[in-house]
Amino acid sequence: MSRVLARPYLLLSPAILSLSLLMVAPVVFVLIYSFWLRTAEGLDVPAFQFGNWVNFFNDYFYWMALGSTFKTAFITTIICIILGYPTAYFLARAQIRNRGLLLFLMFLPFWVSYIIRTMSWINVLGKNGFVNAVLMGSGLIDEPMKLLYNDFSVIMGLVYFMLPYMIINVYVSLDGIDRNLESAARVLGCTPWQSFWEVTLPLSLPGLGAGSLLCFVLAAGSYVTPRLLGGTDTLFFPDLIYEAIISQLDWPFGAVLSIVMLVALGLVIAVYNRFMNLSDVYRSFAR
Amino acid sequence: MKKLTDQKRYERLLAAVQSGDIDRRSLLRIIGATAAAVGVTGGPMGLLTRKAMAAGVESIRFDGWGGIVSEAFHNNAFPQFTEKTGTKVVEGEFGDTDEFISLVKASQPGEYNVFLVSGVYDYFRFIKMGLADFVNEANIPNLDKLLPATLAAFRNESEGKLAAVPFDYGTTGIAYNRKYISDEEAQAGHKLLWDEKYKGKIGLYDGFQTRAWMSSLYTGQDPQGATDTAAMWDATRKQRDLVLKYWGSGQEFIDLMSKEEIILSDGWSGRVAFLQQNGHDIGFIDTAQAGFAWIEGLMVLKGSPMEAAEQLINFCIEPAVAIAIAEGQNYPPSLDPTKVELTDKVKKLPGFDPTGKFDNYIWEKASYWFDNQDAYKKEWDRISKGA
Numbered sequence: 188m189s190r191v192l193a194r195p196y197l198l199l200s201p202a203i204l205s206l207s208l209l210m211v212a213p214v215v216f217v218l219i220y221s222f223w224l225r226t227a228e229g230l231d232v233p234a235f236q237f238g239n240w241v242n243f244f245n246d247y248f249y250w251m252a253l254g255s256t257f258k259t260a261f262i263t264t265i266i267c268i269i270l271g272y273p274t275a276y277f278l279a280r281a282q283i284r285n286r287g288l289l290l291f292l293m294f295l296p297f298w299v300s301y302i303i304r305t306m307s308w309i310n311v312l313g314k315n316g317f318v319n320a321v322l323m324g325s326g327l328i329d330e331p332m333k334l335l336y337n338d339f340s341v342i343m344g345l346v347y348f349m350l351p352y353m354i355i356n357v358y359v360s361l362d363g364i365d366r367n368l369e370s371a372a373r374v375l376g377c378t379p380w381q382s383f384w385e386v387t388l389p390l391s392l393p394g395l396g397a398g399s400l401l402c403f404v405l406a407a408g409s410y411v412t413p414r415l416l417g418g419t420d421t422l423f424f425p426d427l428i429y430e431a432i433i434s435q436l437d438w439p440f441g442a443v444l445s446i447v448m449l450v451a452l453g454l455v456i457a458v459y460n461r462f463m464n465l466s467d468v469y470r471s472f473a474r
Numbered sequence: 475m476k477k478l479t480d481q482k483r484y485e486r487l488l489a490a491v492q493s494g495d496i497d498r499r500s501l502l503r504i505i506g507a508t509a510a511a512v513g514v515t516g517g518p519m520g521l522l523t524r525k526a527m528a529a530g531v532e533s534i535r536f537d538g539w540g541g542i543v544s545e546a547f548h549n550n551a552f553p554q555f556t557e558k559t560g561t562k563v564v565e566g567e568f569g570d571t572d573e574f575i576s577l578v579k580a581s582q583p584g585e586y587n588v589f590l591v592s593g594v595y596d597y598f599r600f601i602k603m604g605l606a607d608f609v610n611e612a613n614i615p616n617l618d619k620l621l622p623a624t625l626a627a628f629r630n631e632s633e634g635k636l637a638a639v640p641f642d643y644g645t646t647g648i649a650y651n652r653k654y655i656s657d658e659e660a661q662a663g664h665k666l667l668w669d670e671k672y673k674g675k676i677g678l679y680d681g682f683q684t685r686a687w688m689s690s691l692y693t694g695q696d697p698q699g700a701t702d703t704a705a706m707w708d709a710t711r712k713q714r715d716l717v718l719k720y721w722g723s724g725q726e727f728i729d730l731m732s733k734e735e736i737i738l739s740d741g742w743s744g745r746v747a748f749l750q751q752n753g754h755d756i757g758f759i760d761t762a763q764a765g766f767a768w769i770e771g772l773m774v775l776k777g778s779p780m781e782a783a784e785q786l787i788n789f790c791i792e793p794a795v796a797i798a799i800a801e802g803q804n805y806p807p808s809l810d811p812t813k814v815e816l817t818d819k820v821k822k823l824p825g826f827d828p829t830g831k832f833d834n835y836i837w838e839k840a841s842y843w844f845d846n847q848d849a850y851k852k853e854w855d856r857i858s859k860g861a
Contacts, residue, residue, distance in 0.1 A: 227848070228602045229575070248861055314735050333674060335735070336719045414722070419714050420860030430855045434572045435848070436579070 214449065220442035229436045239443045249427065249444070253451060256424040259338065260407035263345040267402045270346070271353030272395065278354070279361035290358070293351050305344050305415050312340055336418035344412040349405055353398035360394020361387070396463045404452055424448055533562040534782045537574060537589040540567040541725040542748055546802025547790075555789045561782050569723045570681070571596045578605055583777025588786055591638050593768035595683070598631045598840035599847070600773060606637040607774045613784040614639060616791045621830045624769050624808045631840050638771030639787050640808035642800060645767045645825040645835075646684060647760025649731065649741035649749075655757070663763035664691045666738060668709070673716045677727065677736035680720035682854035683843055684740055685710055687766060697766070698839045703849075710857050720858050731756060740765065743825035744804035751804075758824050767825065767835040769808065 196203075224234040243249055278289060296304055311317045312334040319331040334340060364387060372382040410425035417423065428448065432441035536552070538544050544567050552563040568574035571592060578586050591597050600606040611617055617625070617639065624640035648667065650660050654675075660666060667676060667688060678685065689709040690697040700706050718736055721727045724745040730736045732754055746758040760767075772790060774783045789795060793814045796807040801819050806826040809816065820826065827835065843850075 228604075229599065230603060248856060251861075252859070309729075313733060315733055419717050419720060419858065422859045422861070426859070427855075433576050434855060435851045436572060436575055437848075438579075 214446075217442045217445050220439055221446055223439040223442075225437050225439050231438050239440045242440065243443050243447065249424075249447070252422045252424045252427055253447070255422040256407050257451075257455075259342060259345070259423070260403050263342055263349060263406040264399050264402045266342065266346045267349050267353040268395065268399060271350055271398065272357055274350075275354045275357035275361055275394075278358050290355075293354060297351070301348065302411055302415070304347070305412050308340060308344050308347070308416055309335060312343070336416065338418075338421060340416040340418075341413050341421055341423075344416045345406045345409060348409070348412065349402040352401045352405065356398030356401065357391060357394045360391045360397075364390045392463070396459070400456065400459055403455065407452060407455075408448070532560060533564050534779060534786055535564040535566060535585070535587045536786070537566040537568055537586060539590060539592075539724065540569065541723070541728070542744070543590070543724075543803045543805075546799045550798035550802055551790050551795050554795070555786060558789070559782075559785060561785070563786065575600075575603070575605070578775060583775075584779075585777075586775050587778035588772055588774055588783050590641065590770055591773040592770050593838050594627055594631050594840045595838045595843040597628055597638055597771060597773065598844055600775075601632055601637050602844065605775055607776045607778065607780065608632070608635045608637050609639065609774055609780070609784055609787065611636060613781070614788045614791070616788050616793075619793060619810055619813050620791065620808045621810045623830065623832050627769055627837060628771060638773035639791060640769050640771050641791065641796070642803070642805040642807050643767060643769045643825065643827075643832075644743045644805040645760040645765055646679075646687075646740060646742055647746075647758050647765035647824075649727075649739050649746045650757045650759075651731065651734065651737040652755040652757050654737045657757055660757055660759050663759060663761060664688050667740065668692060668713055668716065670716065672738050674718050675737045676713075676717050677719050677721050677730050677739035678713075678717055679727070679740050680722045680858060682847070682850045683838075685854050685857075686846075686850050688740065689713070691763060697836075698842045703853075707853055707857060710854070714857060714860070743823070747804035747824050760825060762834075762836055767832070767837055769837070770805070771808075 220231070221239055222235045222237070224232045224236060224238070226232055278286060283289070309316070313319070314331040314333075314335070316335070318334060319328075322328045323331065368386050368390070369382050372386045373379070377385060408425055410423060410429050413421050413423035413426050414429070417426075424444070425448065428441055428444045431437050431444055435441075536547065538547055544565065548565060552565065556562050566586075568577070568589075574586075574589060591600060597606075620640055624643065625636070628636055628638055628640060648660065648663065650666070655666070655672075662669075666672070667678065678688075686700070686706060687697040689706045690700045692709045692713075693700075693702065693705045695702060695706065719730060721730055721739070724742055727739060727741055727745055728749060731739065731741070731749055732752070741758070743758065743760060746756055749756045759765075772787045774780065774787075790799070791807075791809070793809055796809055797814075797817055797820060800807040800823070801817065804823055806820055806823050807816075811828060811830050821828065
């Protein structure tokens with residue numbers, strides 16, 4: 188009997204072990220670290236005290252950074268939806284022979300390092316970059332526009348990074364929709380627009396939802412793009428985690444900020460799940 | 475052998491392309507080779523490679539600043555050292571010392587061995603954090619050829635012992651594009667960095683020490699004894715509105731200046747020399763009203779194979795080797811010009827002191843920066859984020 192009871196756990200043990208070691212244990216370590224003390228010499232001393240947490244809750248700066256990060260991630264996600272949905276729709280619906288090649292090309296830039304792809308924007312948006320050169324060459328502007336090192340360039344960099352994730356999620360969802368449903372809607376008197384609005388869009392929402400969630404979470408957790416493309420007033424929470432750990436060498440406080448980020452993103456996912464059931468999202472990929 | 479991050483790899487390549495060292499065909503060949511190398515050695519295979527390398531007793535790890543600095547060591551010292559002793563040098567790079575401290579803190583003793591420590595403040599804090607080891611001076615005979623002033627600067631911070639051997643020195647000053655700013659105008663020194671005329675064209679180093687130093691000068695205070703820190707940081711905030719970008723590495727500084735994204739910045743003498751050598755008309759002023767000086771040293775970290783580390787250090791300060799590296803990285807060596815004949819190229823490097831006495835140089839006071847580092851870093855990190 189006991190052998191029968193133990194069997195499911197035995198079968199699950201590789202998954203439980205890997206999840207515990209790779210997911211749960213690191214978070215627990217970071218949580219424990221958040222209660223440690225940092226000495227004046229920059230050394231971390233094991234302790235159980237709430238000083239780091241009190242410092243966080245009493246400092247408006249960090250809340251402001253969290254708000255600013257979420258705002259940027261939200262704008263990035265909206266732009267990804269606007270640009271990504273039509274692209275995915277085209278890929279899923281167009282009668283083209285080389286659809287596979289187009290999808291392959293979309294992911295081709297991923298073969299190049301994220302840092303290098305981000306830095307390449309400097310050559311595009313810089314004072315002497317491609318955009319300014321074209322605009323000045325065509326006589327539309329007299330002097331270079333300031334396109335780099337501000338919130339605009341950060342969002343641009345993030346959209347560039349996130350867009351393929353949005354497109355592929357929506358594409359998978361659209362590709363799984365039974366085309367007969369759209370035909371039925373047309374037969375029953377819907378215009379092409381109504382057919383899209385009443386049938387296609389609702390059925391593709393799980394893919395759109397998954398893409399949006401992915402874009403938001405990845406954008407909010409990004410620190411390379413704001414560091415490389417951000418200006419003197421770019422406030423991004425992951426950058427503060429980097430500063431606390433790498434620059435200030437205050438690992439316990441960096442641990443506090445990391446846990447806060449984790450909880451904040453967890454809350455976003457929970458709220459998201461409340462309005463859009465995540466199981467629907469998972470199901471959309473199972474089709 | 476080389477352990478480079480993608481960013482460093484890119485920056486190095488970019489520098490070579492900008493200086494005309496690589497033609498387009500070679501560039502494409504390098505990109506292809508890099509992709510193949512990453513494919514073969516990246517991921518799990520990379521981990522296995524690292525493990526295999528760590529297991530070897532015949533290797534020692536060296537970490538230094540990226541770009542032209544690492545290039546100079548790589549080309550002029552390490553292969554020759556390996557040939558002479560049989561000990562391989564595993565090379566690594568860091569963008570700034572804080573980043574390197576984090577890596578060392580997270581590592582096992584002995585994982586990192588010798589690195590290029592910059593300035594007596596960094597020297598001091600590595601000792602305070604218990605990360606550095608002391609060398610046996612008897613095992614480094616070439617110490618006799620070094621400038622007594624540089625040796626004294628380190629010894630004074632560690633009760634007469636040496637945790638690092640002076641290797642080179644340089645200055646932080648103000649770099650300006652002569653196309654837009656004349657040498658006469660640059661005599662204004664630090665005040666130029668607050669000139670509204672250059673709004674959006676100024677770049678500054680993203681480091682609390684340089685920012686606090688310049689702002690102290692601007693507010694008429696001793697840069698290493700500011701009493702009105704509120705005024706100092708107010709000046710930094712005021713300056714922020716004029717700044718396009720706080721740069722984080724020497725290569726980023728070179729990139730911004732060479733593309734004329736910025737025309738005025740504080741900068742490091744060696745990097746300015748690199749720009750000048752590559753045809754950019756960049757002026758540099760490093761007087762007391764525009765900057766300060768620092769010594770770099772070869773420091774040994776705890777848990778390192780000390781004998782091999784001392785051997786490597788002694789080799790690097792061998793006059794022929796030190797001079798070759800100095801010419802490559804554009805920072806004068808810590809060799810005593812009264813004992814060693816230096817080349818003309820070295821003598822022309824910015825920041826070079828022919829007397830070797832450094833009478834007109836202002837050095838960092840390690841204890842001042844160490845005592846104030848927590849408060850200053852925290853405040854600077856906020857200001858740099860717009861707060």
